[in-house]
Amino acid sequence: MGVDLSPLIDEDDKEKVELDSLNSRKLSIDGYNALYQFLTTIRGEDGSPLMDSQGRITSHLSGLFYRTINFLEKGIRVVYVFDGKPPELKAKEIEERQRTREEALKMYEEARTQGNVELMKKYSSRAASLKNYMVQDAKRLLDLLGVPWVQAPSEGEAQAAYMAMKGIVWGSVSQDYDSLLFGSPRLVRNLTVSGKRKLPGKDIYIDISPEIIETPRLLEKYGITREQLVDVAILIGTDFNIGVKGIGPKTALKLIKKYGRIEEITEVPGLKELLPESVLNEVRGIFLKPNVTDVEGLEWKQADEEGLVEFLCNERNFSEERVRNALRRIKKRPATGALDEWF
Numbered sequence: 001m002g003v004d005l006s007p008l009i010d011e012d013d014k015e016k017v018e019l020d021s022l023n024s025r026k027l028s029i030d031g032y033n034a035l036y037q038f039l040t041t042i043r044g045e046d047g048s049p050l051m052d053s054q055g056r057i058t059s060h061l062s063g064l065f066y067r068t069i070n071f072l073e074k075g076i077r078v079v080y081v082f083d084g085k086p087p088e089l090k091a092k093e094i095e096e097r098q099r100t101r102e103e104a105l106k107m108y109e110e111a112r113t114q115g116n117v118e119l120m121k122k123y124s125s126r127a128a129s130l131k132n133y134m135v136q137d138a139k140r141l142l143d144l145l146g147v148p149w150v151q152a153p154s155e156g157e158a159q160a161a162y163m164a165m166k167g168i169v170w171g172s173v174s175q176d177y178d179s180l181l182f183g184s185p186r187l188v189r190n191l192t193v194s195g196k197r198k199l200p201g202k203d204i205y206i207d208i209s210p211e212i213i214e215t216p217r218l219l220e221k222y223g224i225t226r227e228q229l230v231d232v233a234i235l236i237g238t239d240f241n242i243g244v245k246g247i248g249p250k251t252a253l254k255l256i257k258k259y260g261r262i263e264e265i266t267e268v269p270g271l272k273e274l275l276p277e278s279v280l281n282e283v284r285g286i287f288l289k290p291n292v293t294d295v296e297g298l299e300w301k302q303a304d305e306e307g308l309v310e311f312l313c314n315e316r317n318f319s320e321e322r323v324r325n326a327l328r329r330i331k332k333r334p335a336t337g338a339l340d341e342w343f
Contacts, residue, residue: 002157002176003233007249009177013218014189014211022210023075026169027188028160031080031149032130033174034192035138038063039128041193046117047124052317060134061316064141065326067192072147072330079169079298080142080149082135083156087286089240089279144308146301150293158182158290168295171212178239180215181230181287187213222253230287231262234275240283244274303327 042059043049049059071078104124111119142149152159160172161182171186172179179187190210219226235252237243247255247268259265262280305327312318 002174002178003181003236003238005177005180005233005236005249008222008232008253009213009218013221014213017210017212019070019074019076019191019210022188024077025171026077026079027191028150028163028169028172029078029080029192030157030160030172030174030176030179031082031138032135032156033176034067034080035060035064035130035134036128037175037192038067039130039134043124047120047122049124049128052315056316057131057134058316058318060130061137061141061312062318063192064138065145065312065318065323068142068145068147069326069330071191072145077300078147078173079163080138080147081152081156081160081163082139082149084151084153084291087154087240087291089282089286140311141308144304144311146303148298148300150295153293154291155182155286158286159292160184162290162292163295166294168298178287180213180218181226181233181238182290183215183226183288185215187215189213222257224253224257227284227288228256228261230284231256233287234262234280234283238283240286241275241279244268244271303330 038060039049039057042063049057050062052058068078107119111117111122139149150159150163155178157172157174157176157178160169160174161179161184163169164172164179164184164186171188172184173188173191175189175193177187188210189212190208193208215226219229224232232249232252234241235244235247235255236249255265255268256262262271262275263277265271305324308327309320309323312323313320
């Protein structure tokens with residue numbers, strides 16, 4: 001889920017863009033984040049995911065295939081980054097997510113028994129779970145598309161941000177704000193979603209378009225460093241620590257601007273017990289010195305049309321006509337090439 005920094009990010013901090021404006025840009029995408037979006041949004045009228053004839057979920061493949069085709073057609077060079085082993089501090093967050101999914105699944109089954117389609121739709125997305133076979137299917141699809149992917153040693157979002165920080169890519173793509181904490185100079189949001197989005201719990205839809213948040217501008221606006229932004233996040237609560245009750249983003253920012261760092265804060269009772277030095281150092285280390293790897297030799301290759309038809313159509317029951325039509329849209333790109341050849 002990531003840390004909620006949205007109250008600190010005004011509309012002026014977001015540059016709304018069209019896909020066309022990202023032509024020739026290199027972007028690293030948090031693969032797990034994107035796949036979860038596809039799993040939760042690409043569903044039937046009753047909330048059930050797309051499946052093949054053997055009952056294997058294919059919503060993630062549908063989203064990944066057609067959205068990536070769209071990127072390539074627009075001249076956007078994307079590389080997907082997949083999570084490795086999570087930090088130990090994330091164990092509680094992972095357990096909580098699993099409990100939430102299990103509870104949602106129970107509610108979904110109850111709604112199905114009652115024939116309540118609205119509740120089925122509501123709980124089905126919350127019950128979505130990314131299985132190992134789905135990730136392997138996604139990697140296989142990207143190989144067939146000729147699109148590179150990177151296996152991160154730990155957090156995929158950290159690896160994607162590191163690649164942007166090192167200039168390997170122009171920016172990192174995620175719906176979460178953790179990329180700002182991990183050091184990405186540019187966070188691109190809403191790239192793997194498009195069109196309209198339904199507001200949670202309301203029958204209201206809003207238009208969604210890609211937006212860019214530049215970390216240096218945001219830090220300059222508030223007069224803080226990246227290290228201090230991480231401290232703001234720790235006070236709020238991250239995937240790796242529980243935040244301080246009663247402290248939201250704006251209060252956290254005010255405290256860090258006043259005291260400089262968490263250890264110097266004197267007006268929050270029991271803060272040292274809530275956030276002992278050992279926890280502070282470990283969480284700071286996850287964001288400021290993440291477990292990442294250097295990446296070299298990224299290549300985009302010609303898509304394997306027959307291989308894609310075999311995988312998507314013959315094995316996963318996609319429409320062959322739709323798949324071939326989609327592939328025609330990207331046939332004009334070079335057959336092969338290293339990363340530098342695109343610019």
